[in-house]
Amino acid sequence: MESLVRSILAQTAENLTENATNKTEKPPSTPEGIAVAYGCIVFMAMLPIIFGSYRSVIYHKEKKPEKMTKKDAAIFPIMASCALFALYIVFKLFSKEYINLLLTGYFFFLGVLALTHLLSPVIGKLVPTAIPNIPFHIMFKQGEGDTAHYLIDYRFSTYDVVSLAACSLVGAWYLLQKHWIANNLFGLAFAVNAVELLHLNNVVTGCILLCGLFFYDIFWVFGTDVMVTVAKSFEAPIKLVFPQDLLTNGLSASNFAMLGLGDIVIPGIFIALLLRFDYSLKRKTKTYFHVTVAAYFMGLMATIMVMHVFKHAQPALLYLVPACLATPMALALVKGDLTALFKYEDADHEKEEEQKKKELKESKQQPASSKKEKVK
Numbered sequence: 001m002e003s004l005v006r007s008i009l010a011q012t013a014e015n016l017t018e019n020a021t022n023k024t025e026k027p028p029s030t031p032e033g034i035a036v037a038y039g040c041i042v043f044m045a046m047l048p049i050i051f052g053s054y055r056s057v058i059y060h061k062e063k064k065p066e067k068m069t070k071k072d073a074a075i076f077p078i079m080a081s082c083a084l085f086a087l088y089i090v091f092k093l094f095s096k097e098y099i100n101l102l103l104t105g106y107f108f109f110l111g112v113l114a115l116t117h118l119l120s121p122v123i124g125k126l127v128p129t130a131i132p133n134i135p136f137h138i139m140f141k142q143g144e145g146d147t148a149h150y151l152i153d154y155r156f157s158t159y160d161v162v163s164l165a166a167c168s169l170v171g172a173w174y175l176l177q178k179h180w181i182a183n184n185l186f187g188l189a190f191a192v193n194a195v196e197l198l199h200l201n202n203v204v205t206g207c208i209l210l211c212g213l214f215f216y217d218i219f220w221v222f223g224t225d226v227m228v229t230v231a232k233s234f235e236a237p238i239k240l241v242f243p244q245d246l247l248t249n250g251l252s253a254s255n256f257a258m259l260g261l262g263d264i265v266i267p268g269i270f271i272a273l274l275l276r277f278d279y280s281l282k283r284k285t286k287t288y289f290h291v292t293v294a295a296y297f298m299g300l301m302a303t304i305m306v307m308h309v310f311k312h313a314q315p316a317l318l319y320l321v322p323a324c325l326a327t328p329m330a331l332a333l334v335k336g337d338l339t340a341l342f343k344y345e346d347a348d349h350e351k352e353e354e355q356k357k358k359e360l361k362e363s364k365q366q367p368a369s370s371k372k373e374k375v376k
Contacts, residue, residue, distance in 0.1 A: 030247060037244040037257040042300055044240045045264050048188055049293060052195025053272035057279060059196055060346060067201040067346065070208055077212035081220070088226045091233040100235040104175065107236045111186035112171040116164045118189045123166055124159040134158045178235065180256065186237035191261050195268040201346040203277075206270040210321045213266055217315035227315075231260070240264075259300075263316040267296055267324045274328055277344045281337070288328050288341075299323035 059065060068076075090099060124133075140152035174182035200206040220227040231239075239260045243253030275289040299320040307314045332338040 030245075033244045033247040034257075036246065037242045038304065040242045041240060041257050041259050042297065044184065044188065044242070045259055045300060046293070046297065048191035048195055048264055049268040049271055049296065052192045052268055053275045053289065055192065055196040056199065056269075056272040057276055060199065060276060065197065065199040067199050068205055068209065069201075070205050073200075073205045073209035074212060076209060077216040080213070081216060084220060084226060084230060087230050087234065091230065096233050096235075100233075103234070103236045104178075107186070107238075108171050108175050111174065111189065111237055112164070112167050114189040114193050115167040115170060115185060116160070118192055119167060120160050120163040123163040124157075127159050127162050131158060131162070174237070179251075180241050180243065180253075181251070183237045184240055184242075187240045187261055190237065191240075191264045191268065194261075194265040195272050198265070198269045199346060200269055200273045202344060203273065203342055206273055207325060210266065210270060210317075210325060213262075214317050214321040217317040221315040238262075259316070263320060266317065267299075267320050270324055271296065273346075276346060277341065280344060281340070287335075288331060291331055292324055292328050295323040295327035296320060 056065075127133075135155065135157045138152055138154045138156075139150065141148045141150045143149055170182055170185055173179060174186060200209065217227075239258045241256040241258045243249070243256055245253040245255045271289065271292050274292050275286060278286040278289050299322075300316070302319045302323075303314055303316045306319070328341070329338065332341040
């Protein structure tokens with residue numbers, strides 16, 4: 001039995017992994033190291049979905065998020081295909097070193113900002129009280145009065161500046177060494193922020209987006225070598241990685257298992273929508289959220305198993321999309337919530353405020369009219 005488990009893990013490693021340093025030979029990995037690597041990859045994939053979903057609920061209540069329309073969802077796979085193919089052409093025509101140098105600088109700034117947004121509340125609590133927390137407000141607007149349009153409206157404090165400085169150290173670490181831990185910190189920050197800030201306002205939009213990317217992933221993985229070529233050439237924190245040879249080579253390990261951020265963010269924004277739907281039902285349990293998170297986990301495990309059996313790279317969304325769509329719909333059908341699920345739409349807080357103001361104005365005008373009638 002032990003030899004069987006070892007052979008399965010070894011074969012899975014051969015089929016599923018990719019050397020992040022683009023070497024032709026991979027350092028040997030133990031079955032224990034392989035198990036640890038894939039366990040950590042799955043664990044890291046779950047974290048952004050869970051935390052990002054709860055943060056999306058808070059963000060939706062406090063601010064007006066940008067929402068993806070049905071048209072946006074339908075066009076997104078086409079735009080993603082164009083971007084992917086353009087990168088493929090660029091890597092074929094130009095030197096990878098210069099392209100990745102530009103990408104490294106670009107993702108350095110994005111990563112620092114994303115990590116600062118994520119860790120500011122935590123770092124703020126660790127800052128000594130001797131440092132005063134002074135608020136600042138940068139505002140730049142165009143026009144006056146009701147026609148004013150705010151081009152910049154950003155509030156921050158000295159604690160946010162401290163957080164920015166701390167996250168810049170992580171950015172410098174990534175910039176100089178491209179270490180896998182720094183890569184994962186940036187990758188997790190990107191994923192959490194994406195799940196928090198990218199909002200699907202209804203289930204139909206989510207179905208259009210996920211189904212479109214379902215076929216997008218299948219075509220570019222099975223139909224061409226474009227996806228694999230770009231993934232091998234693209235050096236940026238757009239994936240989570242974990243070394244399989246960590247137990248033997250320590251932090252200098254280089255034989256990585258990986259998972260793209262798209263396989264986390266795309267299902268994640270749909271799962272975040274289901275959590276907001278759970279809150280709208282005003283029930284004690286978050287059934288749809290918990291069940292779909294479990295389905296996502298099973299989808300990841302299915303991806304690994306199928307890769308091992310067929311000994312070929314598999315598009316993860318091929319398994320994640322059906323799991324994340326079919327599970328909540330089947331549950332809604334059983335619980336009698338199917339109509340409510342498809343009718344649910346994130347409330348527009350701006351319209352709610354306008355409605356409240358209108359009702360308040362009408363309530364103030366009504367007593368005045370009734371007084372005039374009494375005088376007559």
